[in-house]
Amino acid sequence: MGKPTGFLDYEREDAKASSPKERIKNFNEFHEHLSEEKQKCQAARCMDCGVPFCQNGKVISGMVSGCPLNNLVPEWNDLLYHGNMEQAYNRLHKTNNFPEFTSRVCPALCEKACTCSLYGDAVSVRDNEYSIIENAYKEGYASAKKPSVRTGKKVAVIGSGPSGLAVADQLNKRGHSVTVYERDDRVGGLLMYGIPNMKLEKHVIDRKVNIMKEEGIKFITGVNVGKDIKASVLLKQYDKVVLACGSRNPRDIKAEGRDAKGIYFAVDFLTSTTKSLLDNDLKEGTFISAKGKDVVVIGGGDTGNDCVGTAIRHGAKSVIQLEMMPKAPDKRAENNPWPEWPRICKTDYGQEEAIAVFGNDPRIYQTTVKEFKKDKSGNLTKLVLVKLEAKKDEKTGRLNMVEIPGSEYEVNCQLVLIAAGFLGSENYVTKEFKVDITDRTNVATKAGKYATSVPNVFTAGDMHRGQSLVVWAIREGRDCAREVDESLMGYTML
Template identity: 70%
Template sequence: MGKPTGFLDYDRKNSTAVEPLERIKNFCEFHTPLSEEERTEQAARCMNCGVPFCQSGMLIGGMASGCPLNNLIPEWNDLLYTNNFEQALHRLQKTNNFPEFTSRVCPSPCEAACTCGLNGNPVSIKENENYIIENAYEKGYIKPNPPKVRTGKKIAIVGSGPSGLAAADQLNKRGHCVTVFERSDRIGGLLMYGIPNMKLEKHVIDRKVNLMKEEGVAFLTCCDVGKDVKAAKLLKEFDSVILCCGASNPRDIKVPGRDANGIYFAVDFLTRTTKSLLDSEFKDNSFISCKNKNVLVIGGGDTGNDCVGSSIRLGAKSVIQLEMMPKLPEKRLDSNPWPEWPKVLKTDYGQEEAIAVYGGDPRIYQTTVKEFIKDDKGNVCKAVCVKLKSQKDEKTGRMMMVEVAGSEYELEVDIVLIAAGFLGTQQYVSKAFNVKLNERTNVLTKAGKYATSAENVFAAGDMHRGQSLVVWAIREGREVAKAVDEHLIGYSNLA
């Protein structure tokens, strides 16, 4: 522990965010990092607790408390404080293949479980992590390190999201020959097209993928396994196949008028926005234009917030975001004690920008859409909304959100973006490999295992566990890599 009194000597200080009215002018990341001296002071705030909940990765009340990757947070905070930057990098990479991703997009369950946050502000773990990895790239600590010996075993990975990339990275380090198949035109899965550029600029992904290429991982894009590429071909040519295709089946809103023009799934909207940005700086007009339009976002999670921020940057006249659940409290309730994930109100970047642009929070709580109304051209022009209330279901005893009679009202809308989550894997891949699914349409395996019902076929990530965080996907990618390594070699030295 570098400075025992650090948490008393220094207040938490975050990197500076560009003001909302300025940052909405582009799709760039908008935080200015602290200086090296300020960042090491922030690392000094780490208390090196006897029981570091920040790295526990436990499930408490069904939600993650602490880092699911079990990152060695007190260790690399101490090394950052003492200016041992290269050693801090080594400790960070022991557990996390992609700190350049997680330090940008993770919601930081580590910070929610930080002991320092029990009676004050938690340590700025996420930003410390980002400094370590970006400083390492800048100073040249990160170089290609291909394995010195190859095993001769060949592994195909279907999907290049965080779980697929983590599995590829681990198995390549072990000396296996890894080929990653991606149906899109760019590597990264939802990291590439599901997360907007202002949260994760895509050169960050390309930088890591290029490093993996230099280390020996092969990447094939525009290869839709199960359609363009037959499953039988992969099973014949490779010793094992890992399915990491995500939970990319979006949940729909099945109400009258759903077939109106102008209603899109959030993932399609975000994908087309980012692809057009990367391909042509929006010159190809292949994105969904929001200019001077009233946008309705259905869903209050991170994806809904990303739709709000993206719509504003695309010139929306107004943005409203519907949330089925009640507004969360601003402070923890006694029923939600530390180190549980804090169930408190979070105003994210998109909502901040909406407040700055339109003068108010875009979120409307306890509300859903009952019907979409079309104009004479078949375009959506209004949404009939209804208020909801919490009520106990007499049969199950569970609390349900039900309509409030007579509470209907109309909103004028030109674009509707459905950000209501995902229901599981798209089944053409699972059918192609003849793997069984569970009742949630995720790939079925034994509890805590990754082998599927089909011989030599494994599954990981959202396709295996359902929609989740990037850190959980990376953890599953690492664990499936170990399972495949043991399957092929008989033992594994992968962590």
Template identity: 55%
Template sequence: MSTPTGFMEYQRQLPADRDPIDRIKDWNEFHKHLSDEQLRMQGARCMDCGTPYCHTGMELGGSVSGCPVNNLIPEWNNLIYRGLWREALERLHKTNNFPEFTGRVCPAPCEGSCTVGLIGDAVTIKTIEQAIIDRGFEEGWVVPQPPKVRTGKKVAVVGSGPAGLAAAAQLNKAGHTVTVYERADRIGGLLVYGIPTMKLEKHIVQRRVDLLAEEGIQFVTNTEIGKDISANELVDSFDAVVLCGGSTRARDVEMEGRHLNGVYKAMDYLNGTIKSYLDSNLEDGQYISAKDKDVIVIGGGDTGSDCVATALRHGCKSVTQFGTHAKAPLERDHINNPWPQFPNVYTLDYAHEEAKAMFGEDPRAFSVLTKKFVGDENGNLKELHTVQIERTVDETGRKIYTEIPGTEKVWPADLVFIAVGFEGPETTIIEQLGLEQDRRSNVKARYGKYVTNVEKVFAAGDMRRGQSLVVWAINEGREAAREVDKYLTGSSMLP
């Protein structure tokens, strides 16, 4: 504990962001930074709360409460208050392989369950986490740490997203020889192709990949397991295989006009822009451009918001994001959304803040159901039709959507991006190996054990649990590595 009265003496302070109008002119990260003294004061706000729910990592009310990787948050808050940055970094790395990722893209469920949040504003945990790891790299404290002894066991990791990288890092630490296979041309999975650069600049990802390579992990790109190498051949060539291929089958919508030119899946839009930006700074033109277009995004989640931010940087004429959910309240509903659940309150995400600055209002339209797409005589999208809906929940917990008569509306649209979630992992590897699947089509492997029905094959991350958070992927990659280590050696010292 830093100081018993810190949460009363100091107010919550977040680093300022770059001006929205300025930052949509480039693709750089938009957060600024707090000074060391400001961070020290924020660390002082962490109180002696007895049971620190911030690092419990539970699922409550349909969302996560606390940190899934069980970060030792009160400990490194105290160390920052005392000016012991290197010691804070050591505590942070005990539970999280990649705090430079989570410190940038995690929605911070730890802050939603912070005890100070019961009576005021939560501790700025995410800001402090990023500051610790950034300081570690700046000072040269983060260096390669290859294992001193190799076990002679070989492990293949399929997929180089956060789950795959975490599993690889831990298995390599245990002394196993690890090869990571990635079908894309760059290592990082959704950290590279999935999260826009303004939220996570790709040199941050590459910096960590280079470090892992120096520690002895081998990375193989442009190689799709099940196509370039059969899944069975891979299993035969290694002592264990960890499947971390993600949940990449994007859910689509079936309605009139879906075939029209101008209607795309969100990830095709985002990934095309990211690759073109990384390859040529968008000069090759190999992406879907929203310049001077009326853009509508269907889906109220993070992927949809990233489409909004990307369209703004392209120079769109207008942008609107549809969600079937109602507008959240300004304050937490303490009856239906009590602490330590993640607070469901109205906020402006970075993309919404930018759109509001550009066009004068929040770009989101709530409780909207798309009915059909309409095109011109050349097959190009020109508009879509919607209706307002009311969502209720029946006694079984099933959501029921009822259309409200008289609320029909026609929206002009040149581009529509569909961001309504993901259906599960791709099936090639699953079918080749004969893997069992759960009712949601994910690879069946019990949480905490990660063992599939196929000998020496394990599964972790979104491929096992479905679409989720980066921090959950890191959690599962770490835990799966421990179980693989046990399988290979009979015991494990991995956490």
């Protein structure tokens, strides 16, 4: 490496975030990134560790350790340190089609597996990635590069989330003609409407999509395949079809009073905010508003946190976030050693903002909703919450969270946001294409493959593997594109 003692010479320094009370005034990204020279020092911390767990991307104890894309992290850190920014971009882009997205929204599995994190602070890989890709746009390295030869083969990609975009990008580079169908009015899938603007400003997506258009990819928005256009029509028009429609079937909460007015799925709440923000700068009455309301978010993951941050920006009166499971430890437990993914409690941006605004962490652990209470007009007014405890099922041996008798209590609530995850793909698409599905309603394929049970139809992303990370969606899209290319050409160079 360029500076073998860099991890000893420099302390980790992250991009500075605006204070919680300042950043909730708008929906903009809120990190101030380091100067080029300071970022070089951070890249110098990448040590010559011999075995780069950061780019491993393998399952250890049931969890992925390192980057699923196998990003060449030590290589582009070294190039960044030496100031060879064009080559750093080339090495980064070799494995990752969309570093402009992952450097903003990825939970940085690479950093959790970094050798430096064994006894100290990990290398700031994600910030280094951000520095490389934004410099590439500034200097023109990331500009459009049209394929020099076209194969004459046509592929339709259904869905423009990260997996669909990755499929399209890879196949277009190979010279195939790609058309992407998106049912929403804008390209990006959950990147556009599922991830709030403060995590990923939408001009970043538009910037990349415009480059992909210049490179020859055709995007058709506002067309819901399976409803507006038949599978048979697409299979006649295109040599291959790729289903990358995501895992958009939300998990519901079944409790008395579920039909009360004021209960929404998280994805609908987040979508309405972003769409209104882009269409009319949050004109009143054009989105699901949390203003002045007691809000309860059901679910403790990233989406739940996004709901907390969004509700606070709306001007919520109070915000509570319910988690069924016990609080994770603040530090790694002995049975969770490096380089496993750390199962620890993380306080994310939305929770930080709730602490700053309301004076306490919004999360309530081992708790769920037992009843939704409503007034005579059907409007939600209160929730009956109940505490949970873990008990072992005598038949299966599994631990289940069960109610503690007599632990019920009420809280005021006029808006509930259900962020309990997703169950799988939406069946109107799978039924239209007549593809086999798994017991989790994901599209079925052979292990490690992407071809479905229907000839010429492939699948990738959350629709294939279930709800997951953006970085996994990109990996799925790249691997699917390779299989599609091989089926078209008899061999592949992807």
